[in-house]
Amino acid sequence: MIYFDRVSKVYAGDTVALQDVSFSVEAGEFISIVGHSGAGKTTLVKMLLAQEKPTSGAVFFESINIHEVPPKRINDLRRKIGTVFQDFRLLPGRTAYENIAFAMEAAGRSEEDIYSDVPHVLELVDLGNKMSNFPDELSGGEQQRVAIARAIVNQPDVVIADEPTGNLDPVNTFEVVQILKKINDLGTTIVLTTHNKGVIDSLKKRVITMDRGKVIRDDREGKYIL
Amino acid sequence: MDIVTTKRILRAGFLDFWRNGFVSLAAILMMIFTLFTIGMAMFTGVILQTTLQEFRDKADMNVYFTTDAAEERIVEVQASLKALPEVAEVSYISREEALAAFRERHKNNQLILQALEELGDNPLGAVLKVRAKDISQYDSIASFLNGQGALGGGQTSVIDKINYYDAAHRAAIDRLGAVTDSARWIGLVIILIFVAATIAISLNTMRLAIYSSRDEISVMRLVGAGQAYIRAPFMVEGVLVGLSASLVTLLLFYPLTWWLGSATQNFFGGINVFYYYLSNFLLFFGVLVGSGVLLGAVASYLAVRRYLTI
Numbered sequence: 001m002i003y004f005d006r007v008s009k010v011y012a013g014d015t016v017a018l019q020d021v022s023f024s025v026e027a028g029e030f031i032s033i034v035g036h037s038g039a040g041k042t043t044l045v046k047m048l049l050a051q052e053k054p055t056s057g058a059v060f061f062e063s064i065n066i067h068e069v070p071p072k073r074i075n076d077l078r079r080k081i082g083t084v085f086q087d088f089r090l091l092p093g094r095t096a097y098e099n100i101a102f103a104m105e106a107a108g109r110s111e112e113d114i115y116s117d118v119p120h121v122l123e124l125v126d127l128g129n130k131m132s133n134f135p136d137e138l139s140g141g142e143q144q145r146v147a148i149a150r151a152i153v154n155q156p157d158v159v160i161a162d163e164p165t166g167n168l169d170p171v172n173t174f175e176v177v178q179i180l181k182k183i184n185d186l187g188t189t190i191v192l193t194t195h196n197k198g199v200i201d202s203l204k205k206r207v208i209t210m211d212r213g214k215v216i217r218d219d220r221e222g223k224y225i226l
Numbered sequence: 227m228d229i230v231t232t233k234r235i236l237r238a239g240f241l242d243f244w245r246n247g248f249v250s251l252a253a254i255l256m257m258i259f260t261l262f263t264i265g266m267a268m269f270t271g272v273i274l275q276t277t278l279q280e281f282r283d284k285a286d287m288n289v290y291f292t293t294d295a296a297e298e299r300i301v302e303v304q305a306s307l308k309a310l311p312e313v314a315e316v317s318y319i320s321r322e323e324a325l326a327a328f329r330e331r332h333k334n335n336q337l338i339l340q341a342l343e344e345l346g347d348n349p350l351g352a353v354l355k356v357r358a359k360d361i362s363q364y365d366s367i368a369s370f371l372n373g374q375g376a377l378g379g380g381q382t383s384v385i386d387k388i389n390y391y392d393a394a395h396r397a398a399i400d401r402l403g404a405v406t407d408s409a410r411w412i413g414l415v416i417i418l419i420f421v422a423a424t425i426a427i428s429l430n431t432m433r434l435a436i437y438s439s440r441d442e443i444s445v446m447r448l449v450g451a452g453q454a455y456i457r458a459p460f461m462v463e464g465v466l467v468g469l470s471a472s473l474v475t476l477l478l479f480y481p482l483t484w485w486l487g488s489a490t491q492n493f494f495g496g497i498n499v500f501y502y503y504l505s506n507f508l509l510f511f512g513v514l515v516g517s518g519v520l521l522g523a524v525a526s527y528l529a530v531r532r533y534l535t536i
Binding site: 049051072075076077078079083089090091092093094102103105106107108110111150151154 | 230231234242245445450453
């Protein structure tokens with residue numbers, strides 16, 4: 001489903017962010033990418049979202065070379081990928097309901113779909129009673145759950161979670177990971193980047209370990225080893 | 227673009243406009259400033275224009291007839307003047323009309339009125355007011371009249387006096403014309419600079435307003451919204467800013483021109499900006515609303531564009 005083919009990324013000033021990275025992700029997998037800060041995790045995520053271009057190599061999503069998609073068509077690609085970020089990235093001027101509705105509107109879904117799906121997905125992340133709250137009226141954990149709800153509402157093929165628990169306390173971290181597992185159980189591929197050892201060790205899923213831009217380990221049922 | 231999308235864009239635009247109340251207000255205030263300058267430019271242009279016209283129109287020729295001139299002779303002269311290609315207009319003021327105008331002009335001066343009473347008889351002759359098509363043509367009209375008086379042969383001339391703008395007067399008018407002309411140019415340039423400056427400030431205010439939304443724009447891109455779908459609500463917001471600002475400006479001009487109306491009429495002569503505003507309201511409406519809406523939409527378009535690259 002996702003295939004990194006000998007991807008390298010060199011930023012100006014000869015900073016090597018990725019070096020000859022190759023791996024593939026099958027549909028339905030839950031894969032974690034771990035590594036210290038600066039190991040290249042975020043660069044990988046940005047490549048998947050077509051925010052960055054590789055210096056060499058190619059990234060494929062369902063046989064489409066992501067970086068050959070013309071800018072006008074990138075939004076079609078992004079609708080197939082749900083994203084969750086460390087800093088939540090909700091629209092501050094819109095309520096929880098409207099934030100999720102926006103993703104559906106952007107995908108061109110009908111009013112009826114929005115009307116029925118948004119409450120449903122908010123229920124799924126246990127926020128049915130906070131629909132009309134603005135982000136600054138929600139706790140960090142709640143905001144992240146809204147962000148997850150937004151990421152999955154269009155039923156994407158894959159959800160990318162870039163350090164989703166980085167700003168959360170252990171209880172909220174646990175909840176977010178449980179939600180991601182639930183989504184994965186429903187058939188969605190998950191790509192998770194984190195440096196939270198506890199999360200990785202409790203997941204018992206595939207782990208790719210990165211260091212200084214290189215993949216140094218790729219284990220089924222891996223642990224956080226660095 | 228279908229109806230549902232249009233509805234969503236309009237709703238998002240209205241919501242953002244309303245929820246970012248303070249930012250919208252700042253943008254509206256700046257826009258009012260711009261539109262006000264544009265409106266003032268329009269007024270200044272028309273005032274200078276009419277003032278110059280006023281000077282040119284004041285250049286006419288008065289042909290005074292003797293008090294005993296027969297009306298038929300005067301009408302004859304009027305007809306012959308009208309036949310001249312240089313003459314634009316000839317109006318006849320009878321002795322009675324001339325007297326009434328004289329009384330009206332001096333209604334506050336008892337001394338003159340008393341003197342008039344004592345005379346008993348109407349001392350004023352009839353007058354022909356002649357307007358030439360161009361001020362340079364009065365000389366030839368005057369010489370035509372002088373020639374006709376001589377042609378009267380044995381008859382004594384009925385023309386008492388011809389008062390007109392001769393070469394010296396004309397030079398003065400031409401100089402005044404030159405002054406007002408250059409005043410108009412300088413005014414136009416100054417106003418254009420003002421308009422350009424305020425447009426730049428307005429554009430910047432809109433850009434700042436949208437700068438505060440740049441993170442939002444990138445989030446919208448990342449959840450898969452298309453460029454046009456992100457841009458359109460911002461343009462709706464810009465149009466709303468322009469619309470509100472232009473309506474406020476149109477309202478502001480009402481008391482302002484009313485207040486300035488009589489003052490400008492006395493000072494510049496001829497034009498009362500209040501009546502000019504009322505009678506040309508549609509023009510002002512079109513120009514101000516049009517430029518407000520256009521400015522708002524273009525400013526938003528340009529400002530959003532730079533954050534859409536993600």
